[in-house]
Amino acid sequence: MAEALLNVRVERKNFAAVTVLRNIHLQLQEREVVSLLGPSGCGKSTLLRIAAGLEREFSGAVNRGGQGGEVAFVFQEPRLMPWLSVAENIGFSAGPQYDKKWVQQLISEVGLDGFAEALPKQLSGGMAQRVALARGLYSRPRVLLLDEPFSAVDAFTRMKLQDLLLQLAERHGIALLLVTHDVDEALYLSDRVLVMGSSQPSSIRLELGVPVTRPRDRRDPRLATLKVEALTELQLAHVI
Ligand SMILES: Nc1ncnc2c1ncn2[C@@H]1O[C@H](COP(=O)(O)OP(=O)(O)OP(=O)(O)O)[C@@H](O)[C@H]1O
Ligand SMILES: [Mg+2]
Incomplete structure (x- = not known):
């Protein structure tokens, strides 16, 4: 596989005495779209901030492959x-x-x-x-990191913004790493969906590949099947 555009390895991330993230390895390839799903408080924003270089106190490393390139951040x-x-x-x-x-x-x-x-x-x-x-x-930027970018808008606007985001990423050759609470959004947008657990410390419990070519149909039965898998894992993540 080609050298990853972004390579994030978190052995441990603590806030005071609490370990919130443990043993996470996340890679983003050129032009890839990856989403992070997980229960509230599991550390998605923290992981994104680490990937962005905004959070430097952790054990592990963040590497940018190739010619490096800018990383930009879009907030909620x-x-x-x-x-x-x-x-x-x-x-x-x-x-x-x-x-x-x-x-x-x-x-x-x-x-x-x-x-x-x-x-x-x-x-x-x-x-x-x-x-x-x-x-x-x-x-x-070569990489755009987005933390729940569309969670404050209505469902119709949200779908339009999702399509706009894909269009922009494609046109400019940008890879996306996106945090969302919306399983449909994650599956519609992404090449891979990573599901995190709620137990502290949290890590990535499941990786789902989405082998559906774009443009995608939101009603595609393959997305519906993957949604069941993601929801099952999220439900488990909530109770464990
Ligand atoms: N600056 C901070 N100081 C202390 N604890 C923090 C800090 N930032 C986050 N935490 C704690 O780390 C854990 C992970 O927080 P984070 O914001 O990354 O979760 P999240 O998955 O993004 O949640 P949400 O889905 O609600 O946005 C939480 O328990 C939170 O209380
Ligand atoms: Mg968050």
């Missing part, structure tokens, strides 16, 4: 600066001298033409999350 809430326009928020990491042409292209790609000068308070929740996606793409 859009976290936009309320006093900056859509365009300024997207180019925020580069400061006032941001690349205006690239920002305009990203605005277009996320379906927000005409909103470059709008302020965050003028946007719906779904539109704000589109801005957050564009901001994540600004640095031209």
Whole structure:
């Protein structure tokens, strides 16, 4: 197998005396989409923060293969600066001298033409999350890490955002590592779904491959079969 784009090995992650993660090995290949499912509090966000390099106190290692490349993060809430326009928020990491042409292209790609000068308070929740996606793409990352990115929007908007995310990842050749509580979302988006347990310390209990070509049909019976497997494991994860 080719050298992984992202290789995360967590032998142990403690918060004070409590070990929350133990013996986790997670790899992300180029252009791969991987989701993390698991009960609340099992350490999904912690694992994602470790993968992002935001959390450095743990035993283990994070390696980026190939030429490395940027890793960007999209949070559950859009976290936009309320006093900056859509365009300024997207180019925020580069400061006032941001690349205006690239920002305009990203605005277009996320379906927000005409909103470059709008302020965050003028946007719906779904539109704000589109801005957050564009901001994540600004640095031209090879890997996008997303922590429950669509959990605050309605079901219909969520499906549209899922398709947008896949489209963007494909167009720009970006691998995705996504935390979600939504089994359907995980199976619809991913090449692999990793299910974590709730026992502390937590680790990856099950890996499900999703051998269904894209574009996928949300009603595909193969996804339904995999959903049963994922739900069974999640139920076990909750009681153990
Ligand atoms: N900064 C922190 N200090 C102390 N404990 C923490 C800290 N961050 C997380 N924890 C603990 O680590 C465990 C894992 O938290 P984490 O936020 O990673 O879980 P999660 O799986 O993302 O949960 P959720 O699905 O609710 O978002 C929890 O028990 C949490 O209380
Ligand atoms: Mg979390």
